[in-house]
Amino acid sequence: MNFYRKYSCVLLFLLLWELLSRLALINPVFFPPLSAILQTAFQPPLSGTLPEALWASLSRALPGFLIATLAGVPLGLALGVAGGSLKELSAFPLEVFSQVNPFLLFHVLILFMGIGEAPKIAIVAWSCLWPTLFGSMNAALSVNPSLIKAGRAMGLSRAGLLAKIVFPAGFPLVLASLRLSLGYSLFMLIAAEMMGASSGLGFLALNSQETFQLRPMYASVLVIALVGLALDASLRLGGRLYRGRLPEERWNSPGD
Amino acid sequence: MATTIKSLRRGAARAARRYGIFFAILALWEFAAKSGLADSVYLPTLETVAGALYDLWVKAFLFTHIMVSLTRVVTGLAVALCLGVPLALLLGRIFPASFARLEALLRIFALVNPYCLFPLFVVFFGVGETPKIAVLAWVSLWPIFFSALSAFKNVDPILVKTALATRATPFSLFRAVILPASLPSVFHGVRLGVEMSFFILIAAEMTGATAGLGWIIHNAGALNQVDRIYAAGVCVVFLGVALNWFTLYLKRGLFFWDERRDPFSTMAPGGARRPVGRGRLAIAVAVFLALMAVGAWRIFEAERLLNDPSTVHEYHVSRE
Numbered sequence: 001m002n003f004y005r006k007y008s009c010v011l012l013f014l015l016l017w018e019l020l021s022r023l024a025l026i027n028p029v030f031f032p033p034l035s036a037i038l039q040t041a042f043q044p045p046l047s048g049t050l051p052e053a054l055w056a057s058l059s060r061a062l063p064g065f066l067i068a069t070l071a072g073v074p075l076g077l078a079l080g081v082a083g084g085s086l087k088e089l090s091a092f093p094l095e096v097f098s099q100v101n102p103f104l105l106f107h108v109l110i111l112f113m114g115i116g117e118a119p120k121i122a123i124v125a126w127s128c129l130w131p132t133l134f135g136s137m138n139a140a141l142s143v144n145p146s147l148i149k150a151g152r153a154m155g156l157s158r159a160g161l162l163a164k165i166v167f168p169a170g171f172p173l174v175l176a177s178l179r180l181s182l183g184y185s186l187f188m189l190i191a192a193e194m195m196g197a198s199s200g201l202g203f204l205a206l207n208s209q210e211t212f213q214l215r216p217m218y219a220s221v222l223v224i225a226l227v228g229l230a231l232d233a234s235l236r237l238g239g240r241l242y243r244g245r246l247p248e249e250r251w252n253s254p255g256d
Numbered sequence: 257m258a259t260t261i262k263s264l265r266r267g268a269a270r271a272a273r274r275y276g277i278f279f280a281i282l283a284l285w286e287f288a289a290k291s292g293l294a295d296s297v298y299l300p301t302l303e304t305v306a307g308a309l310y311d312l313w314v315k316a317f318l319f320t321h322i323m324v325s326l327t328r329v330v331t332g333l334a335v336a337l338c339l340g341v342p343l344a345l346l347l348g349r350i351f352p353a354s355f356a357r358l359e360a361l362l363r364i365f366a367l368v369n370p371y372c373l374f375p376l377f378v379v380f381f382g383v384g385e386t387p388k389i390a391v392l393a394w395v396s397l398w399p400i401f402f403s404a405l406s407a408f409k410n411v412d413p414i415l416v417k418t419a420l421a422t423r424a425t426p427f428s429l430f431r432a433v434i435l436p437a438s439l440p441s442v443f444h445g446v447r448l449g450v451e452m453s454f455f456i457l458i459a460a461e462m463t464g465a466t467a468g469l470g471w472i473i474h475n476a477g478a479l480n481q482v483d484r485i486y487a488a489g490v491c492v493v494f495l496g497v498a499l500n501w502f503t504l505y506l507k508r509g510l511f512f513w514d515e516r517r518d519p520f521s522t523m524a525p526g527g528a529r530r531p532v533g534r535g536r537l538a539i540a541v542a543v544f545l546a547l548m549a550v551g552a553w554r555i556f557e558a559e560r561l562l563n564d565p566s567t568v569h570e571y572h573v574s575r576e
Contacts, residue, residue, distance in 0.1 A: 009361040030379055085273070093277045099496030103459045103470065104489045107477050111298040111485075127455070183367075187452075190369050191459040205372035212375065221372045228367040 032215050037222070040215040049204060054223060056199040057189060060117065064124025065185045071125075072132030072181075073174060077166050078158075079133075080140020081148065098130040102188050106195065120192050127188040128181035135177020139170030168246055175239040182235055186228050201227075300483045308487035312472070317561065320554045322491060325457060325468040327551025328385070329499070330544075332392025332453050333446065339393070340401035341442060348408030349434065355405070366398035371456075374464070385555060388460050395456045396449030403445030407438030440511040447503050454496055467558035469495070506540070 014034055020026045021033040040046055079090060102123040109119040143166050151165045167174070193202025201220050208216035282302065288294045289301040300308075312318040347355040370377070370391040377387035411434050419433045461470025469492050476484035 005357060007360050009357045010364065013361055030376060088270075088273050089277055092274050093281065095500065096278060096493060096497055099493050099500060101455055101458045101489075101492050101496065103455070103462060104473060104485075104492050107473055107485050108489070110477075111482065184452075186367075187369060188455070188459075191371055191456065191463075194371060195459065195463055202372070205369075209372075209375045214375070217372060217375070221368060224369055224372065225364055225367040229364065 030214065032218065037215050037218045041219040041222075046216055046219060050219060050223060053199060053201045053204040053220070054227065057186075057193065057201040058227070060120045060193075060200065061124055061185045061189045064121045064189070065128050065182055067121070067125040068128030068132050068181060068185075069178060072129045073136045073167075073178075074162065076133040076136025077140045077162050077170065077174075080137040080143075080170075081161065081166055094133070098134070100126075102127040103191070103195070106192060110196070115196060120189065120197065123192055124185045124189050128185050131177050131181040131184060135180065136170070136174050139173035139177070140166050142173060143169040171239070171243065171246075175235070179232055179235055182231055183228065186224065186231070190224060298482060300486055304483050305486045305490060308481075308483035309490060312484060312487055316472070317558070318472075318488075318491070320558050320561075321467055321469050321472055321488075322495065323547075323551040323554040324558055325461065325470070326495065327548060327555060328388055328392060328468065329450065329454055329457055330548060330551070332389045332457075333396050333449060335389065335393035336397040336400050336449060336453075337446065340397050340445075341404050344401050344404035344408055344442075348405045352409065355409075362401075366402070370394040371460075388457075388465065391460055392453040392457055396446075396453040399448035399452060400442065400445040403448070404438065404442045407441030408434065411437045440507075440513075443503075443507055443511060447500075447507065450499055450503055454499060458492060466562055467555070509536070 017031065018034045021028045021031050041050060079087065105126055106119055106123050109122055113119050113122075147165050147169055148161065151161050156164060189200070190202035190205070193200040194206040197203045201224050205217055205220040205224075208214070208220065285299070286302050289296050289299045309318075347358065374387065374391070377390050381387045381390055415433050415437065416429065419429050424432065457468070458470035458473070461468035462474040465471045469488050472488040473485050473492075476482075476488065
């Protein structure tokens, strides 16, 4: 599909927004025209604060996501190939912990860590951990068992088995879970920043809400959506590059 | 006799394996709080939390708050279902070509954080319950829509062709082929949506509400009642686990052939011992409607308590 066909509706939507607002067919107070929003975004007060807020948010979301990935993927893959007893032992605690709400955790973490960067990164990591962990576990479970048996027969260690067989073979499902959790990370972070922060995109949005400045609000909403798109696209690109290096036919990979 | 003891013992061993680690963690919590390993002001003992739970129930209308939270989630979900599934059907089955054009736009919409647009929701839906439910509906709409869409698009074309060869009408094609083939995926999306909207609900109640479990936690945090944060937290976790189990029960009963693994559970797919029949489904629906009715009544109740000068103090502080 070519670029024009793919994005024609987006362009049309933006154009329609601009026109309807300019012609006052929709209330321009609540829906300022796109050009006015962009103008506000590139003018001094916001052109300084917007990149700053973006940086502040990214420096929370990405470490949190990274921690969750580094912890969740190996743990999930290991649980997936582990024997039945370990699965049975871990099932109930995992289900309960996955229901511990990140915002509940936020209030408890503030008690222990104080208000700072650490609890925000922690709740991003916490909310990303669960989709990553369960997704990786399902990825490991869906790997063709004869591949695992073959690996065992050739004397791979447990870690080697995970790194050389389970991870590459389950990669499409792992990637899908990472994409889900990346979406979660931004979502939870914005809400957390609205609850207790003095920087970041969520704070910027809340601040402009409270002073009823709708243009900066729309600008931050746009930036948040664009950041989400860009992160997702880069994750997909990374996944494609990694898969390009795999000998595809040999893996018999599921779910793609 | 001997066999009874044997089976009891086996059951006990299974329960120990299943719940052992969980109770070990609780014991560790109790030990840390009692022995002063962790500051007991910040980590109250379990009996303090249980006491606070009782206190909340008796003095601070805990039941009302639980029902308010539950009703909000379920209403948001119902709205999302009513919008998402027909839209997915429209774009996935009826006009599949136009979806290819709309996809990028819809993916961007899914990334728009409803939280940031809260003032707009307030402008359009007023201040009461509606903007909160709109936020929840928005959040759960996208997972439902996208999984329903991929299900509708990926119905096995051979099945559709076979049905068309028997001169099935569009309606019977939908009822007999497309719906059974795609319902498991739709339900999968519902489960994702429940999870997401329950997370977001707590945050929404913390920032802009006067009732609900999130509000209790927020209020307790503001009043420095640490034990109540934990007590309401226990309710949140319990409710989350219960919702998860309920949807999982429905999934395993209704779509027992679904091979898809679950995003929020370690349980293996499929394999219900008994599929959910009409009777059990009717009971589930009746319980569900009763819960909704109680919830709606409780939302009015919370409003009344808050506006009545004789109860408002109790509602907010209620320590004495």
